[in-house]
Amino acid sequence: MEQFRITNLQTLEAESIHILREVVAEFERPVMLYSVGKDSSVMVRLAQKAFHPGKIPFPLLHVDTGMKFPEMYAFRDRFCHEIGADLVVDRHDEAISAGANPWDWGTFKCCAALKTQALLNALRAGRWDAAFGGARRDEEKSRAKERIYSFRDARGQWDPKNQRPELWSLYNGCINKGESIRVFPLSNWTELDIWHYIRMEHIQVVPMYFAKQRDVIVHEGRLIPIGEHTRPPAGQTPQSVMCRFRTLGCYPCTGAIRSAATTVTEIIQEMMTERNSERITRLIDHDRDSSMEEKKKEGYF
Amino acid sequence: MATTLESLLQENRDADLLRFTTAGSVDDGKSTLIGRLLHDSKAIYDDQLAAIQKDSRKLNREEVDLALLTDGLKSEREQGITIDVAYRYFSTPRRRFIIADTPGHVQYTRNMATGASTANLAIILIDARNGVLTQSKRHGFIASLLGIPHILVAINKMDLVDYSEATYERIREEYANFAAKLGFRDLAFIPISALRGDNVVHPSSHMPWYKGVSLITHLETVHIAGDRNLIDLRFPVQYVNRPNLDFRGYCGTVASGVLRVGDEIMALPSGKTTRVKSIVTFDGPLAYAFPPQSVTVCLEGELDVSRGDVLVHPRNQPHVEREVEAMLVWMDETPFELGKPYWIKHLTQTVRGTFAELVYRVDPNELHREKTDCLELNEVGRVTLELFRPIMCDEYARNRATGSFIVIDPASNRTVGAGMIIERTGRRTAAVHAAAPMSRNITTDASLVSPQSRAAILRQRPATLWLTGLSGSGKSTIARNLEVRLLAAGHACCVLDGDNLRQGLNRDLGFSPDDRAENIRRVAEVARLFNDSGLIVITAFISPYRADRDQARQIIGPDAFLEVFVDASLAVCEKRDPKGHYAKARAGTIESFTGVSAPYESPEKPDLVLPTATLSVDDVVDRLMVELTRRGFLSPSHPAS
Numbered sequence: 001m002e003q004f005r006i007t008n009l010q011t012l013e014a015e016s017i018h019i020l021r022e023v024v025a026e027f028e029r030p031v032m033l034y035s036v037g038k039d040s041s042v043m044v045r046l047a048q049k050a051f052h053p054g055k056i057p058f059p060l061l062h063v064d065t066g067m068k069f070p071e072m073y074a075f076r077d078r079f080c081h082e083i084g085a086d087l088v089v090d091r092h093d094e095a096i097s098a099g100a101n102p103w104d105w106g107t108f109k110c111c112a113a114l115k116t117q118a119l120l121n122a123l124r125a126g127r128w129d130a131a132f133g134g135a136r137r138d139e140e141k142s143r144a145k146e147r148i149y150s151f152r153d154a155r156g157q158w159d160p161k162n163q164r165p166e167l168w169s170l171y172n173g174c175i176n177k178g179e180s181i182r183v184f185p186l187s188n189w190t191e192l193d194i195w196h197y198i199r200m201e202h203i204q205v206v207p208m209y210f211a212k213q214r215d216v217i218v219h220e221g222r223l224i225p226i227g228e229h230t231r232p233p234a235g236q237t238p239q240s241v242m243c244r245f246r247t248l249g250c251y252p253c254t255g256a257i258r259s260a261a262t263t264v265t266e267i268i269q270e271m272m273t274e275r276n277s278e279r280i281t282r283l284i285d286h287d288r289d290s291s292m293e294e295k296k297k298e299g300y301f
Numbered sequence: 302m303a304t305t306l307e308s309l310l311q312e313n314r315d316a317d318l319l320r321f322t323t324a325g326s327v328d329d330g331k332s333t334l335i336g337r338l339l340h341d342s343k344a345i346y347d348d349q350l351a352a353i354q355k356d357s358r359k360l361n362r363e364e365v366d367l368a369l370l371t372d373g374l375k376s377e378r379e380q381g382i383t384i385d386v387a388y389r390y391f392s393t394p395r396r397r398f399i400i401a402d403t404p405g406h407v408q409y410t411r412n413m414a415t416g417a418s419t420a421n422l423a424i425i426l427i428d429a430r431n432g433v434l435t436q437s438k439r440h441g442f443i444a445s446l447l448g449i450p451h452i453l454v455a456i457n458k459m460d461l462v463d464y465s466e467a468t469y470e471r472i473r474e475e476y477a478n479f480a481a482k483l484g485f486r487d488l489a490f491i492p493i494s495a496l497r498g499d500n501v502v503h504p505s506s507h508m509p510w511y512k513g514v515s516l517i518t519h520l521e522t523v524h525i526a527g528d529r530n531l532i533d534l535r536f537p538v539q540y541v542n543r544p545n546l547d548f549r550g551y552c553g554t555v556a557s558g559v560l561r562v563g564d565e566i567m568a569l570p571s572g573k574t575t576r577v578k579s580i581v582t583f584d585g586p587l588a589y590a591f592p593p594q595s596v597t598v599c600l601e602g603e604l605d606v607s608r609g610d611v612l613v614h615p616r617n618q619p620h621v622e623r624e625v626e627a628m629l630v631w632m633d634e635t636p637f638e639l640g641k642p643y644w645i646k647h648l649t650q651t652v653r654g655t656f657a658e659l660v661y662r663v664d665p666n667e668l669h670r671e672k673t674d675c676l677e678l679n680e681v682g683r684v685t686l687e688l689f690r691p692i693m694c695d696e697y698a699r700n701r702a703t704g705s706f707i708v709i710d711p712a713s714n715r716t717v718g719a720g721m722i723i724e725r726t727g728r729r730t731a732a733v734h735a736a737a738p739m740s741r742n743i744t745t746d747a748s749l750v751s752p753q754s755r756a757a758i759l760r761q762r763p764a765t766l767w768l769t770g771l772s773g774s775g776k777s778t779i780a781r782n783l784e785v786r787l788l789a790a791g792h793a794c795c796v797l798d799g800d801n802l803r804q805g806l807n808r809d810l811g812f813s814p815d816d817r818a819e820n821i822r823r824v825a826e827v828a829r830l831f832n833d834s835g836l837i838v839i840t841a842f843i844s845p846y847r848a849d850r851d852q853a854r855q856i857i858g859p860d861a862f863l864e865v866f867v868d869a870s871l872a873v874c875e876k877r878d879p880k881g882h883y884a885k886a887r888a889g890t891i892e893s894f895t896g897v898s899a900p901y902e903s904p905e906k907p908d909l910v911l912p913t914a915t916l917s918v919d920d921v922v923d924r925l926m927v928e929l930t931r932r933g934f935l936s937p938s939h940p941a942s
Contacts, residue, residue, distance in 0.1 A: 004526065004559075004591050006317065007316065018539070021539050025539055025608055052597070144389060174714035196314040
């Protein structure tokens with residue numbers, strides 16, 4: 001007997017696949033920004049689905065700050081190799097050799113150089129006219145108004161007050177030379193949807209998402225991981241805490257949360273009772289009011 | 302234990318999705334309502350709440366301002382207004398929700414149209430202190446223009462009018478009267494206080510006179526699976542996947558209808574036909590695909606199909622047109638220009654087009670039509686669009702995917718307009734008349750008996766009472782009882798219904814829109830013949846499409862045709878479910894069932910409305926007899942027997 005029921009996840013998946021195909025059909029040089037995190041893992045799976053039985057018809061671009069966790073690099077290389085993806089790694093070497101880091105430069109300036117500028121340079125160098133990003137509208141207030149096709153001028157800037165209206169599933173990909181579109185196929189997914197999908201589809205994610213005993217510094221309620229180059233606040237000593245990472249960024253700016261969730265199922269269970277939004281562990285958002293909006297206007301993802 | 306967790310997770314994962322939009326004027330409390338929904342359904346995290354508490358203090362607000370949750374952009378928070386569509390997400394155990402929060406001030410048409418385009422439901426907020434304002438009407442107009450299937454009018458700030466039932470009823474009645482012109486399929490009203498939380502998530506103790514459900518319960522239970530068009534197969538080819546010489550697949554999202562392996566399909570615009578060989582997905586092959594699934598289709602043989610083409614069933618084709626009429630919402634500061642070439646994006650093709658005519662502009666307040674030669678930002682008009690290449694389209698009212706397009710200005714690359722294709726006046730009915738004018742003249746002219754002499758002998762003027770309404774609304778019961786009453790009074794009449802027509806004359810017809818149209822056309826022709834021989838005809842057919850009923854009116858003749866709306870809500874009909882059809886339709890064993898998986902278009906100006914939820918059969922028949930007499934169909938001097 002035929003059934004025509006469709007669940008939330010099936011709806012979201014179909015919508016994302018539609019967006020991925022539309023971009024590949026209409027743009028000359030699409031690229032997918034790959035950040036190694038869980039959303040990227042899901043986005044890559046959706047791309048596999050969209051072009052099955054063919055390969056993903058565009059490269060994955062990792063804009064590397066050089067300050068990711070070692071587990072992330074290991075995962076990235078293995079994951080991309082296993083699925084046969086074409087991985088391009090790019091970074092802003094000038095800023096890195098000039099000594100960019102959040103302790104000396106401040107997080108705002110460090111991000112501007114190693115993420116925003118690095119991304120703009122990479123997109124320009126690659127002449128990519130469409131770049132997929134894994135951002136979701138539920139992540140942060142200013143993202144709630146982001147279009148699925150987000151127009152960027154020749155400088156990569158976003159004008160939140162002058163966005164193209166977006167109706168039905170008819171996306172306007174018209175641009176002039178030098179301009180580009182950032183495309184967000186996961187716009188309508190929530191963090192919980194992402195985890196349900198990872199569980200249902202058995203998608204691989206960086207093991208840092210799962211809880212284990214880790215050496216961290218406990219500072220003002222935050223759990224700061226200890227890495228090779230970490231500069232712990234004076235007088236603090238590391239302690240072993242059962243914790244996991246809810247989001248993955250650069251190690252100086254990413255905090256862990258106390259958690260005993262060692263499996264995807266346990267993470268979902270935890271999510272269903274979680275009382276804090278995921279970006280609380282990203283230190284960068286707390287720089288100042290509306291900090292994300294400022295960054296996005298300049299071209300940050 | 303593990304099973305419980307497993308089933309809990311599965312339930313959470315498999316919930317369905319409702320997209321809704323909210324419309325209200327600046328002070329109607331829209332952001333507060335959304336904040337309240339997010340807050341009371343526990344979709345707000347502690348750190349987000351802490352952030353708005355901090356912001357509320359900074360902005361000198363007395364209480365925690367829940368509106369700050371949705372007013373995302375910095376400039377908006379400073380000005381205290383929402384300037385762009387913002388999307389919000391929350392869920393309850395029953396359903397996931399996406400809210401398109403659209404602002405109510407100057408840019409409202411553009412923004413609301415954007416939010417409305419993908420919505421299953423619209424919440425229209427009205428401030429109980431102010432009643433129905435111009436804006437509330439505009440919001441209803443845009444919701445109807447964009448074809449939102451379900452409308453919920455939330456009458457807010459009830460706390461400021463002492464929770465007065467009279468105030469609520471007055472507003473409800475006024476808005477319902479206005480909305481009757483817009484022909485909504487599903488219109489509901491709820492009295493709330495977003496600020497205090499009355500009837501938002503929890504039922505209010507302040508309004509014991511209100512017997513309905515809370516707003517969130519309404520959102521959780523409104524039936525949306527039937528909003529999809531599962532009848533007319535339209536598969537726009539989005540991308541041709543050719544990874545190697547052995548594989549050629551056509552990728553796309555099923556816009557409407559059901560595509561099955563083995564189906565004979567036609568590729569448009571070429572008109573070439575073949576069969577569906579397989580439906581390919583990453584997760585394995587499918588036997589059939591339906592909206593909104595994104596799949597890859599392989600076809601038998603070599604057929605030249607490319608992006609922009611549409612796969613359909615040969616017996617159910619869309620219009621293939623170079624010229625369409627549409628309602629157009631203008632969305633840009635640069636005014637609309639007749640004759641200027643624009644890009645038109647429709648389904649998966651982008652075609653050059655020019656507007657040949659601006660027929661009229663709609664005044665959204667009173668819905669009047671105004672002659673004009675210009676459309677400005679946020680204005681709506683009816684236009685004729687000429688295209689450089691044909692598009693495969695349907696009327697928007699029947700198919701939101703194939704009936705919609707966007708307009709792109711080639712100079713600025715901006716999206717400047719959004720169009721909804723409408724049926725061209727008279728075309729279809731004109732074709733029907735053109736096909737058979739001769740036989741018509743012969744029938745009337747060849748008869749040696751004049752209609753007047755028939756009427757004198759039978760003491761009645763022939764008429765067709767066209768009963769329309771959902772399955773289970775009571776059409777057949779009314780028809781049979783009226784027949785008894787008329788015969789008892791000595792009148793000659795007969796009943797046409799599915800039982801006597803579908804089994805014989807119309808046995809070859811199914812339930813696709815085309816077959817339904819043909820069914821209705823034949824019923825109308827039969828009714829006309831019976832009318833010609835002097836009989837009063839009572840027809841009892843769901844006849845869900847306005848266009849089909851209009852055609853019947855033309856065939857029978859407007860003087861003899863009475864459109865009777867047997868008005869019972871879907872909920873009432875489903876509860877009655879005399880033939881068990883609804884249960885089967887819900888279970889998916891009946892396809893294309895009106896109200897569940899196929900649309901019902903209520904009459905816009907019925908000659909008579911019979912609310913069968915509140916009237917007895919006898920009352921209804923009394924009313925019909927009175928109406929027939931009043932209109933002079935039954936001779937008043939006829940002796941009752």
